[in-house]
Amino acid sequence: MSSHDKLIIFDTTLRDGEQSPGASMTRDEKVRIAKALERMRVDVIEAGFPIASPGDFEAVQAVARAVSNSTVCGLARALDRDIDRAGEALKPAASARIHTFIATSPIHMKMKLRMEPEQVIEQAVRAVKRARQYTDNVEFSPEDAGRSETDFLCRVLEAVITAGANTVNIPDTVGYSMPHQFGELIRTLIERVPNSDQAVFSVHCHNDLGLAVGNSLSAVLNGARQVECTINGLGERAGNAALEEVVMSVQTRQDIFTCKTGLDTSQIMTCSRLVSGITGFAVQPNKAIVGANAFAHESGIHQDGVLKSRETYEIMRAQDVGWAANRIVLGKHSGRNAFRTRLKDLGTEFESEEELNNAFSRFKDLADKKHEIFDEDLQALVTESGLESGNEWLKLVFLKVCSETGETPRADVTLWLDGEEKQASCSGSGPVDATFKAIEAMVNSGTKLELYSVSNITSGTDAQGEVTVRLKLDGRIVNGQGADTDIVIASAKAYVNAVNKIIQPQSRAHPQMGDV
Ligand code: KIV
Numbered sequence: 001m002s003s004h005d006k007l008i009i010f011d012t013t014l015r016d017g018e019q020s021p022g023a024s025m026t027r028d029e030k031v032r033i034a035k036a037l038e039r040m041r042v043d044v045i046e047a048g049f050p051i052a053s054p055g056d057f058e059a060v061q062a063v064a065r066a067v068s069n070s071t072v073c074g075l076a077r078a079l080d081r082d083i084d085r086a087g088e089a090l091k092p093a094a095s096a097r098i099h100t101f102i103a104t105s106p107i108h109m110k111m112k113l114r115m116e117p118e119q120v121i122e123q124a125v126r127a128v129k130r131a132r133q134y135t136d137n138v139e140f141s142p143e144d145a146g147r148s149e150t151d152f153l154c155r156v157l158e159a160v161i162t163a164g165a166n167t168v169n170i171p172d173t174v175g176y177s178m179p180h181q182f183g184e185l186i187r188t189l190i191e192r193v194p195n196s197d198q199a200v201f202s203v204h205c206h207n208d209l210g211l212a213v214g215n216s217l218s219a220v221l222n223g224a225r226q227v228e229c230t231i232n233g234l235g236e237r238a239g240n241a242a243l244e245e246v247v248m249s250v251q252t253r254q255d256i257f258t259c260k261t262g263l264d265t266s267q268i269m270t271c272s273r274l275v276s277g278i279t280g281f282a283v284q285p286n287k288a289i290v291g292a293n294a295f296a297h298e299s300g301i302h303q304d305g306v307l308k309s310r311e312t313y314e315i316m317r318a319q320d321v322g323w324a325a326n327r328i329v330l331g332k333h334s335g336r337n338a339f340r341t342r343l344k345d346l347g348t349e350f351e352s353e354e355e356l357n358n359a360f361s362r363f364k365d366l367a368d369k370k371h372e373i374f375d376e377d378l379q380a381l382v383t384e385s386g387l388e389s390g391n392e393w394l395k396l397v398f399l400k401v402c403s404e405t406g407e408t409p410r411a412d413v414t415l416w417l418d419g420e421e422k423q424a425s426c427s428g429s430g431p432v433d434a435t436f437k438a439i440e441a442m443v444n445s446g447t448k449l450e451l452y453s454v455s456n457i458t459s460g461t462d463a464q465g466e467v468t469v470r471l472k473l474d475g476r477i478v479n480g481q482g483a484d485t486d487i488v489i490a491s492a493k494a495y496v497n498a499v500n501k502i503i504q505p506q507s508r509a510h511p512q513m514g515d516v
């Protein structure tokens with residue numbers, strides 16, 4: 001092992017992350033996240049599970065088209081039809097990987113697959129060989145490896161490496177392992193699999209016991225050279241290992257780790273905010289690296305120490321992960337060029353002058369209401385502009401709410417609905433409730449409100465509120481976003497955005513709704 005091995009970062013926010021209940025993303029949202037990940041120099045982006053639905057297929061295809069500097073990966077069960085679908089979706093990719101998996105633990109083989117161990121090996125080998133017909137970059141995962149028998153795992157891995165897998169990924173699918181044990185498993189597999197030198201050993205840890213990052217790092221210390229992770233630790237159930245924690249641990253503790261990632265860590269905050277804005281999954285303030293308090297020093301003793309010497313209480317520099325030192329970026333007098341340049345720095349480029357003009361005019365409106373515009377405001381603004389194609393079925397035209405002590409709140413709403421203006425007035429338990437009722441009175445979407453959440457984009461009473469509205473209809477889930485200095489208007493925008501998404505063909509069944 002050289003003193004600076006490369007640690008490959010495989011991001012699965014768009015696949016495993018999207019399997020979080022409610023975290024569905026549209027094709028265009030996936031492309032935006034993928035481009036931000038590419039900008040951060042993530043090595044491999046797992047874009048989805050192409051067989052899951054036509055929408056998933058299109059999303060993987062769109063990411064494959066949009067990304068050129070990262071490898072784009074598609075997931076497939078060890079079945080011919082899954083692999084063919086993944087191979088097809090990945091055709092436009094500059095660098096494509098197929099990731100195929102089959103369960104190897106006694107409980108999964110017996111209860112879920114109803115297959116004998118020998119059949120599992122045979123199917124795994126067949127899948128890898130078939131995937132190699134599409135790309136020479138093939139990853140194999142023995143699902144539930146954390147609870148599989150080590151002898152059997154060794155046999156499976158040897159067989160799939162011989163069949164052509166160049167990455168073998170060891171998932172702790174149910175988050176059951178302990179760090180010392182998981183590290184030991186990786187070391188044993190590398191030592192005992194006869195052809196282990198012909199593949200990169202990877203890990204994919206779930207966070208059911210809060211150990212996903214610990215287990216991943218223990219695996220790296222024992223020879224793993226790829227970590228699968230997600231932005232903000234998003235993922236199935238309690239989530240996956242958080243990319244930002246894995247990457248910053250390895251970077252901060254170079255006295256311990258003998259490998260390095262190739263990531264531009266200054267992009268971490270941009271990715272974190274983007275993912276949280278799109279999915280509506282707020283980041284808790286005390287979350288490591290990306291939480292609002294991660295670099296805030298509250299106690300007098302700490303503040304005094306940090307002022308005298310930053311290293312007294314800080315092990316990393318906030319700007320190394322993208323917390324900008326000077327956060328006020330633009331204001332009322334900033335021009336189009338400054339606006340375009342700052343957004344380019346944040347990873348957003350406009351595809352047409354019209355798109356730029358639309359976003360810039362929103363920026364001017366915002367700057368009139370709010371004099372200091374921060375990066376976070378710009379990102380919310382772009383999210384909103386990106387959500388509007390100009391051909392929306394539904395648009396918010398006017399909103400007036402009346403709310404006073406002792407009176408029932410009322411909302412008057414005017415919408416542009418399918419080519420004509422409509423108006424409704426409703427009362428509710430609060431101004432937001434009244435507004436949503438008035439919108440529903442006109443659109444009759446039949447959707448169920450699954451989540452309503454408000455967060456402030458920056459601090460201060462003039463800050464924009466960012467609202468997420470999650471709607472469900474016939475098994476489909478969408479997240480709508482809206483931002484405004486007035487949170488009732490932000491809420492109305494988010495509701496309207498969610499309704500537009502749920503009626504668009506682009507909205508996809510949530511991956512959990514399928515039988516895959
Ligand atoms: O958790 C898991 O086992 C997975 C596999 C598909 C790698 O997500």
Ligand code: ZN
Pocket residue numbers: 016171173204206236
């Ligand atoms: Zn997983």
